[in-house]
Amino acid sequence: MSKPIKQIHLAAHFPGVNSTTVWSDPTSGSQTDFASFVHLARTAERGKFDFFFLAEGLRLREHRGQIFELDVVGRPDSLTVLAALAAVTEHLGLAATLNTTFNEPYELARQFASLDHLSRGRAAWNAVTSPDAFTGENFRRGGFLDPALRYQRAEEFIVVVRELWDSWDDDALVADAESGEFTRERAVRTFDHTGAQFAISGEFNVPRSPQGYPVQIQAGDSDEGRELAAAYSDVIFSRHSGLRDGQAFYTDVKGRLARYGRESDELKIIPAATAIVGDTETDARERFDHIRRQQVSPQGAIAFLEQVWGRDLSSYDPDGPLPAIDPDVDGGNSITRGRVRHEKDPLAVATKWREIAEAKNLSIRELIIEVTTRTAFVGTPGYVAETINEYVQNDAADGYILVPHLTPHGLDDFVDLVVPELQERGVFRTDYVGTTLREHLGLMRPRSARPEIDLATR
Amino acid sequence: MTRTTGHLHLGVSLDGAGSHPAAWQEPDSDAGHLFDASRIVDLALIAERGTLDFVTLDDSFALQSPGTDRVRGRLDALLALARVAPLTNGIGLVPTVTTTHTEPFHISKNVATLDLVSAGRGGWRAQVSSTEVEATHFGRKPVATDSDLHAEAAEVIEVVRRLWDSWDDDAVIRDQATGRYIDRDRLHYVDFVGRFFKVRGPSITPRSPQAQPLVAIDADSDASIAVASSLADIAVIQALDAESARARRLELRRRAGDAGRDEDALFVLGTVDALFADGTASAAAQRARLDAIDTEPPARSTLDFVGTASDFAMLAEDWFRSGAVDGFIVRPARLPRDLLHLVDGVVPVLRERGVFRSFYGGNTLRDHFGLVRPANRFAAAR
Numbered sequence: 001m002s003k004p005i006k007q008i009h010l011a012a013h014f015p016g017v018n019s020t021t022v023w024s025d026p027t028s029g030s031q032t033d034f035a036s037f038v039h040l041a042r043t044a045e046r047g048k049f050d051f052f053f054l055a056e057g058l059r060l061r062e063h064r065g066q067i068f069e070l071d072v073v074g075r076p077d078s079l080t081v082l083a084a085l086a087a088v089t090e091h092l093g094l095a096a097t098l099n100t101t102f103n104e105p106y107e108l109a110r111q112f113a114s115l116d117h118l119s120r121g122r123a124a125w126n127a128v129t130s131p132d133a134f135t136g137e138n139f140r141r142g143g144f145l146d147p148a149l150r151y152q153r154a155e156e157f158i159v160v161v162r163e164l165w166d167s168w169d170d171d172a173l174v175a176d177a178e179s180g181e182f183t184r185e186r187a188v189r190t191f192d193h194t195g196a197q198f199a200i201s202g203e204f205n206v207p208r209s210p211q212g213y214p215v216q217i218q219a220g221d222s223d224e225g226r227e228l229a230a231a232y233s234d235v236i237f238s239r240h241s242g243l244r245d246g247q248a249f250y251t252d253v254k255g256r257l258a259r260y261g262r263e264s265d266e267l268k269i270i271p272a273a274t275a276i277v278g279d280t281e282t283d284a285r286e287r288f289d290h291i292r293r294q295q296v297s298p299q300g301a302i303a304f305l306e307q308v309w310g311r312d313l314s315s316y317d318p319d320g321p322l323p324a325i326d327p328d329v330d331g332g333n334s335i336t337r338g339r340v341r342h343e344k345d346p347l348a349v350a351t352k353w354r355e356i357a358e359a360k361n362l363s364i365r366e367l368i369i370e371v372t373t374r375t376a377f378v379g380t381p382g383y384v385a386e387t388i389n390e391y392v393q394n395d396a397a398d399g400y401i402l403v404p405h406l407t408p409h410g411l412d413d414f415v416d417l418v419v420p421e422l423q424e425r426g427v428f429r430t431d432y433v434g435t436t437l438r439e440h441l442g443l444m445r446p447r448s449a450r451p452e453i454d455l456a457t458r
Numbered sequence: 459m460t461r462t463t464g465h466l467h468l469g470v471s472l473d474g475a476g477s478h479p480a481a482w483q484e485p486d487s488d489a490g491h492l493f494d495a496s497r498i499v500d501l502a503l504i505a506e507r508g509t510l511d512f513v514t515l516d517d518s519f520a521l522q523s524p525g526t527d528r529v530r531g532r533l534d535a536l537l538a539l540a541r542v543a544p545l546t547n548g549i550g551l552v553p554t555v556t557t558t559h560t561e562p563f564h565i566s567k568n569v570a571t572l573d574l575v576s577a578g579r580g581g582w583r584a585q586v587s588s589t590e591v592e593a594t595h596f597g598r599k600p601v602a603t604d605s606d607l608h609a610e611a612a613e614v615i616e617v618v619r620r621l622w623d624s625w626d627d628d629a630v631i632r633d634q635a636t637g638r639y640i641d642r643d644r645l646h647y648v649d650f651v652g653r654f655f656k657v658r659g660p661s662i663t664p665r666s667p668q669a670q671p672l673v674a675i676d677a678d679s680d681a682s683i684a685v686a687s688s689l690a691d692i693a694v695i696q697a698l699d700a701e702s703a704r705a706r707r708l709e710l711r712r713r714a715g716d717a718g719r720d721e722d723a724l725f726v727l728g729t730v731d732a733l734f735a736d737g738t739a740s741a742a743a744q745r746a747r748l749d750a751i752d753t754e755p756p757a758r759s760t761l762d763f764v765g766t767a768s769d770f771a772m773l774a775e776d777w778f779r780s781g782a783v784d785g786f787i788v789r790p791a792r793l794p795r796d797l798l799h800l801v802d803g804v805v806p807v808l809r810e811r812g813v814f815r816s817f818y819g820g821n822t823l824r825d826h827f828g829l830v831r832p833a834n835r836f837a838a839a840r
Contacts, residue, residue: 023632023639031630032664034544034575057662058563060645067642067660074625074640074664077564080571083540086495102561106519106595114534118495118541137658138563173531175490177483180527180751188521188530200597205521207493207531299637 008392008428009268009399009441010419011095012044012411013053016075017061022294022405023072029408031072034084039408041085044092047415048429050440051093051124051215052085053401054078058102059135062337063303064312070300079111086119093437095124095217100157101150102130102139105198109161112214113206121210121436126217126237129154134337151224153197158216158232160193160200162446167191168208212446215437230256233267234443237401241273242375246396268441273400274376275388277413281379288378291405292369301365304372307336308346308353318365322357326350384414385421392427465813466778467725467785467827468805469512469552470797472501474529477731477789478745480752482529484792493533495541501794502542505549508801509815511826512550514583514674514787515539519559519592528752536568543576550823552581552674557614558607559587559596562655565614566621567663569671578667578822582618583674583694586611608681613652615673615689620648622670623834624660646836668824669831677710677726686724687713691829693726694787696760703728703782725784725827728777730761732770733791734799741765748791760789767803774804775813 014037015021022028029036041052057075061068078096085094094115098108108125116123129150133143145153172187192201218229219237229236230253240249249271254264276291278284296304298318306313310328327346357367377384391397404410422428438445475482475489482489491497498515505513517535522528535553543551551572555565565582573580586607587593593601602610626644633641648659677686677693686693687710695710697703703726711721733748735741745764763770777783790796808814815826824831 024634024637032574034577038544057567059658060660060662067640067645069638069640069642072639074630074662076571076574076663077567079537080540080568081575083537084543084575087499087541087544103564104559104596107560110519111534111537114537117493117533118537120495137656139561139657140655142656168531173490173493175482175492177485177487177489180483182482182489182528183526183530185526198597200595202591202595203521205519205531206533297637 003393005427006392006398007442008388008422009270010047010049010428011051011053011093011270011399011401012040012047012049013055013272013401013403014040014407015072015403016055017057017072019071019295019300020403020405021072021407022291024294024297025406027409028406031407032074032076034076034081036408037076037081037085038088040404040411041089041092043408043411043415045089047411047419048432049092050399051095051122051437052082052089053095053124053126054081054097055126056097056099056128058099058130059138059337062134064306064335068303068336070297070303079115082123083115083118086115086122089122091122091432091435091440093122093124093215093440094119095126095215095437097126097128099128099130100154101145102135102141105157105160105164106200106204108157109164109204110206112161113165113209116209116211116214117206121438123209123211124215124217124235124437126219127154127158128219149197151228155228155232156195156197160195160198162213163191163193164204165208165213167204168206170208170212173207211436211438215441215443226253227256229253229267230262231260234438234441235268235270238269238271239374240396241271241400243391243394243396245375246271246391247394250395250397265442266444268398268443270399270401271397272403274374274405275384275402275414275418276376276378277381277384277417278378279380281383284379288376292373295405296365296369296372298365301368304368305364308349310335310346316364319363322350322354322364322367381417381421384418385425388418389422389425389427465815466774466783466808467511467727468508468800468814469514469550469727469785469787470505470510470800471514471516471787471789472498472505472793472797473516473789474532474793476792476796478733478748478752478791479523479528479754480748481792483751484795486795487793489529492529493531495538498538499542499545501797502546502549504794504797504801506546508805509818510549510801510805511785512552512579512581512823513539513542514552515554517554517556517585519556519587519595520589536572540572540575543572543579546576546579548579548818548821550579550581550672550826551576552583552672552823554583554585556585556587557611558602559592559598560614562614562617563621563657563661566618566661569618570622570661570663570666573666573668573671574663578824580666580668581672581674581692581823583676584611584615585676604679605681608679608685610654611675612685612689613650613654615675615685617648617650617652617655617657619670619673619689620650620835621657621659621661622665623836624648625663625665626834626837627665627669629664644837665834668822669834672823672827672829674727677706683710683713686710688717688719690724691827693724695726695728695783697728697782698759698761700777700780700782703777704780707781707783723829727785727787728761728783729787729789730763731758731789731791732763732796732800734765734767734770734796734803736766738765738769745791767799768807771804771807771811774808775811778813
């Protein structure tokens with residue numbers, strides 16, 4: 001018996017504050033104007049995407065002790081933008097990152113339940129941990145959280161907000177003037193939670209929202225992150241956009257679900273990806289190379305290098321060779337603040353980069369472009385569609401979240417040219433069938449806390 | 459600054475089914491859809507038709523009322539008004555955001571973003587969370603004293619205003635030659651150190667269309683009067699008669715002057731619960747009917763108007779012209795009915811009397827109050 005054809009899931013990310021966005025291009029629009037968000041969201045909805053995603057900003061990035069100037073900086077608040085986008089979209093899911101360190105469960109639970117109401121069931125929450133003291137300087141408790149405890153706090157946070165969302169029955173709201181009953185008797189319950197991170201009790205003040213719980217997203221690549229996702233998430237983002245590395249991640253994460261009594265299709269794996277289309281393969285490749293050069297400016301290349309080398313390299317020529325000196329192992333951890341760190345061992349990285357640069361005769365800038373390029377879908381619309389489909393059908397992913405390099409027009413081509421190819425192949429929806437994000441993603445709605453009145457079984 | 463608008467100001471609350479606890483039982487209340495966006499949008503559009511200054515929504519971390527016979531539940535006020543923003547075009551949007559259990563940094567960027575998505579119509583009604591119930595929802599220590607709650611609120615408002623100025627208007631430079639998207643000299647660390655918290659800054663969000671969205675602060679206790687007179691653009695008072703309103707207004711203005719502020723830059727709005735009908739007797743009867751349904755009427759500390767639209771227009775004009783208030787925040791007893799009376803009955807009379815606008819002359823909430831967009835306090839040093 002052959003495997004059933006998987007339907008592909010697609011999402012759109014309005015990138016914020018890193019070098020993905022090419023601000024120097026003449027067609028690059030405002031990173032802050034609401035109109036930019038509207039355009040990208042409407043493009044995604046036109047393309048029948050599952051959802052639109054915004055990340056989170058908590059502190060401006062610093063490099064060598066000063067605010068980093070080279071990348072896009074500054075973003076509006078994500079939830080507020082999503083609430084506004086709910087007014088100008090109908091079906092598109094609306095997802096935002098909110099961290100579990102510098103937020104409190106009661107407030108976050110209210111905000112996402114509210115967004116779910118205001119969008120008629122399209123809200124999603126990407127839970128991330130941000131423990132560091134640098135970020136904490138903008139918040140009341142400062143750097144209060146021991147980094148070793150950040151997943152403990154995240155897990156307990158998720159458990160608590162679900163207790164809050166479960167404290168109202170689905171059918172609690174009656175609004176019956178004849179009987180004088182606004183809420184049904186015993187349909188709104190108290191909660192009481194005591195744990196390592198939170199000790200709160202009382203009553204939640206938002207009715208249960210259309211999706212029961214907003215869709216849960218996570219992005220952890222570490223073992224702890226993958227385990228947390230397997231236990232709680234509906235969607236997991238990843239950096240593994242290639243075929244082999246995608247399959248490895250997919251197998252690993254899906255393999256963890258059974259332990260939690262979950263089926264394989266209850267967690268969707270959605271790596272971030274870039275798609276560049278052209279009339280011919282050569283045309284697309286040339287565009288991609290040009291974009292990569294735009295994304296890694298001469299000054300940007302030096303800054304990248306400094307993140308690994310941990311020292312001032314401003315005297316180096318970006319078109320020249322890598323530094324002969326070694327990285328300053330202690331300096332690396334403090335030279336860049338506010339950015340997710342991926343390099344664990346600067347000396348090893350430097351050695352590897354030197355080998356690559358030597359083998360291919362690359363300048364600093366060329367080397368940075370080489371090592372920071374992640375797998376991308378580059379080619380004709382047909383090729384891009386074929387490849388995405390191949391990867392999904394071969395379980396490298398359940399779909400992709402596309403990150404354009406230009407905002408707000410960066411997904412116009414994909415929607416106009418690639419989506420029809422996917423639809424023609426019968427692997428992507430030609431129209432929305434359901435109204436909620438859970439329905440788009442093929443996810444069950446969580447049962448009411450009191451199964452005897454679960455609406456699904458009525 | 460001399461007042462450039464010679465008219466009074468009106469805000470309206472869109473909370474729940476109306477300010478009367480039994481309002482949800484009215485046939486036209488649409489009480490089954492109190493958490494639907496489209497209902498809130500429709501109400502805001504009615505208010506906008508009346509060229510009101512702003513709509514407001516209350517917010518709290520507590521669940522209202524223990525019984526099953528009153529409205530319970532509320533949406534996050536700021537997100538609800540952000541939802542309204544793209545579908546409205548002139549009316550201000552002033553949600554309540556509390557200061558006691560929230561992060562000032564989040565408040566700053568959230569209100570700035572409301573301003574952004576509404577093209578300059580954002581405002582913030584700052585309130586404290588004074589109950590133990592709310593504190594228990596956050597696992598906090600026992601509730602602070604009224605004095606401390608307001609001292610903390612003052613710090614929150616102060617640091618939010620500084621964060622709103624932490625970006626110069628022209629911070630984004632997109633300079634190709636140097637590869638710089640931004641000029642860091644046009645960003646400012648706030649470095650606020652207070653009794654209750656510290657914030658480094660800068661904000662994560664660029665300077666918004668109004669630069670400083672309007673801040674409304676309740677001014678009913680000694681502690682809150684102190685905060686409002688020094689930090690508010692709009693002071694909200696609860697006065698039962700014109701005399702006490704006038705006294706409070708004069709006090710607020712005097713104290714604003716003492717704090718080095720232009721007295722005319724502080725607007726004093728009185729709250730009023732309003733139930734309207736075509737005749738005085740029928741208004742009283744309709745109110746009696748509601749009171750009979752809801753067997754525990756709330757204690758009233760705010761002006762409570764029951765009567766005709768034209769009588770209210772007369773009262774409003776009288777209070778305004780005699781200097782008792784600069785306007786009102788109206789809480790319609792029943793939504794949408796009393797909002798419709800306000801817009802179709804009260805506003806036309808006020809316009810005729812020359813004390814209310816007939817159209818929005820400007821685009822922002824500041825414009826409606828005749829307030830100029832302030833310069834950046836940090837940029838002055840450049």
